[in-house]
Amino acid sequence: MSDAAIGLIGLGTMGAMLALNIAEKGFPIAVWNRTTAVTRQFAAGAGDLAARITPTESLEALVAAITPPRAIILMVPAGPAVDEQIAALRPLLGPDDMIIDAGNANFHDTNRRAADAAAAGVPFLGIGVSGGEEGARHGPSIMGGGPIAAWDRVAPILTAIAAKHEGEACATWMGEAGAGHFVKAVHNGIEYADMQMIAEIYGVMRDGMGMDAAAIGEVFRGWNAGVLKSYLIEISAAVSVATDPVTGSPMLDVILDRAGQKGTGSWTVIEAQHLGAAIPAIEAAVMARNLSARLEERLAGEAVFGAAPRALPGSLSLDVLEQALIAGKILCYAQGFALISAASASFGWALPLPAIARVWREGCIIRSAMLDDMANALTDAPDRNLMLAPFFAEKLASAQTGLRDTVAECARAGLPVPALASGLAWFDMMRTGRSTANMIQAQRDFFGAHGFERVDGGAGKHGPWGAHG
Numbered sequence: 001m002s003d004a005a006i007g008l009i010g011l012g013t014m015g016a017m018l019a020l021n022i023a024e025k026g027f028p029i030a031v032w033n034r035t036t037a038v039t040r041q042f043a044a045g046a047g048d049l050a051a052r053i054t055p056t057e058s059l060e061a062l063v064a065a066i067t068p069p070r071a072i073i074l075m076v077p078a079g080p081a082v083d084e085q086i087a088a089l090r091p092l093l094g095p096d097d098m099i100i101d102a103g104n105a106n107f108h109d110t111n112r113r114a115a116d117a118a119a120a121g122v123p124f125l126g127i128g129v130s131g132g133e134e135g136a137r138h139g140p141s142i143m144g145g146g147p148i149a150a151w152d153r154v155a156p157i158l159t160a161i162a163a164k165h166e167g168e169a170c171a172t173w174m175g176e177a178g179a180g181h182f183v184k185a186v187h188n189g190i191e192y193a194d195m196q197m198i199a200e201i202y203g204v205m206r207d208g209m210g211m212d213a214a215a216i217g218e219v220f221r222g223w224n225a226g227v228l229k230s231y232l233i234e235i236s237a238a239v240s241v242a243t244d245p246v247t248g249s250p251m252l253d254v255i256l257d258r259a260g261q262k263g264t265g266s267w268t269v270i271e272a273q274h275l276g277a278a279i280p281a282i283e284a285a286v287m288a289r290n291l292s293a294r295l296e297e298r299l300a301g302e303a304v305f306g307a308a309p310r311a312l313p314g315s316l317s318l319d320v321l322e323q324a325l326i327a328g329k330i331l332c333y334a335q336g337f338a339l340i341s342a343a344s345a346s347f348g349w350a351l352p353l354p355a356i357a358r359v360w361r362e363g364c365i366i367r368s369a370m371l372d373d374m375a376n377a378l379t380d381a382p383d384r385n386l387m388l389a390p391f392f393a394e395k396l397a398s399a400q401t402g403l404r405d406t407v408a409e410c411a412r413a414g415l416p417v418p419a420l421a422s423g424l425a426w427f428d429m430m431r432t433g434r435s436t437a438n439m440i441q442a443q444r445d446f447f448g449a450h451g452f453e454r455v456d457g458g459a460g461k462h463g464p465w466g467a468h469g
């Protein structure tokens with residue numbers, strides 16, 4: 001039998017759900033998993049969709065089950081597992097057969113694999129998939145990278161399984177080679193910052209205002225009916241009101257404050273550094289996750305310095321916090337899009353910024369009501385920083401006071417809000433025509449004769465430092 005339209009390797013959390021989604025949309029699919037028991041269990045649990053699923057127990061059987069020219073999705077952990085699977089599969093495939101890495105690969109790895117595939121004359125795609133388990137099952141957001149002809153071949157399946165926003169599929173080709181995985185990494189960077197800012201505001205309500213988890217959940221629920229409407233605010237409300245079945249305490253109160261990460265946030269930050277792009281809110285979010293893991297050091301710090309006073313003045317109302325979050329969210333997305341713009345220019349990708357905003361409107365973790373307005377603003381002027389678009393400039397003009405008050409009062413109370421504070425610092429730098437880098441240039445020239453430009457354009461590229469320089 002070789003009637004499957006597509007194959008999939010890796011029936012873990014994401015792969016299993018993607019396979020069911022593909023089958024549900026009417027495409028026969030052949031699947032294989034390293035551990036055969038998982039394949040059998042998956043097939044046994046596929047219900048009505050089992051008729052469109054061919055479980056296989058060897059790579060040879062998987063390949064034989066797919067109609068040529070084949071397309072096979074890899075949904076395995078990023079890194080060596082992907083290279084191992086490509087190496088095992090390639091000898092079994094024909095020159096028109098395509099491998100699609102749908103995991104969270106580092107885009108540099110995807111560039112390398114794309115170059116290898118191009119040299120061998122075989123099609124290869126790297127696609128970023130967002131939306132977690134639920135998104136994979138019912139409609140993820142998909143960011144494709146690789147040869148456009150390869151994308152076009154599988155686009156009917158990928159658009160069918162993708163989330164839809166007002167009928168438009170959230171699946172788009174971003175560009176050559178690692179472009180899709182790069183955009184997915186920045187998506188995750190924005191996700192880190194958005195989550196961190198929400199966590200910071202949660203901390204303000206918990207530690208600065210003495211609110212319990214259920215009350216905080218109600219606040220998030222209310223905000224989700226307004227400008228902040230988004231998946232992350234929605235789930236923040238849900239996790240806040242949940243109760244631990246073991247102790248009966250609020251679930252949040254029994255969860256250890258040590259956050260995990262798989263690397264995409266730090267990849268985004270590293271790439272921003274290479275590109276000279278400024279994404280401090282995302283950097284702060286990655287830093288906060290790193291510090292969260294250093295629980296013993298934090299406890300030692302608290303033992304020496306004591307916990308901060310933390311109580312906030314009554315003037316910091318919930319409305320002010322909502323404004324802070326609105327401003328913070330705009331700023332972290334603006335930083336993410338600025339990074340995409342810098343990468344696009346540097347890597348010669350022509351990344352479609354408005355289409356990226358559109359592809360994130362549904363299915364992915366950072367989906368939010370604001371993305372519609374971001375798509376419009378980027379359509380009007382793709383190269384303009386988002387914070388300068390009239391719609392967002394107006395929003396920032398009114399919400400920045402809330403952000404400023406929140407950051408200032410939290411600094412006084414010793415409540416850490418690193419992503420909000422970094423977002424604000426970026427905003428203030430971005431609105432400062434005359435910065436303080438003239439002092440940096442003078443220092444550099446003093447100790448290293450690095451030279452500087454003059455504001456009047458005149459000659460004299462070094463200062464009169466004399467023997468002190």
Ligand code: NDP
Nearest residue numbers: 010011012013014015034035075076077078081103104132
């Ligand atoms: P899981 O850990 O749930 O599943 C991993 C799968 O890969 C299993 O089927 C496992 O098989 C297989 N596998 C592991 N190592 C190898 C190997 N060396 N060779 C062959 N197969 C291997 O992972 P997820 O489904 O969560 O993630 C898969 C990919 O999707 C990752 O790149 C992840 O970053 C990405 N992703 C995950 C999201 C999520 O929310 N979970 C969201 C978006 C992307 P076995 O049963 O034999 O162990």
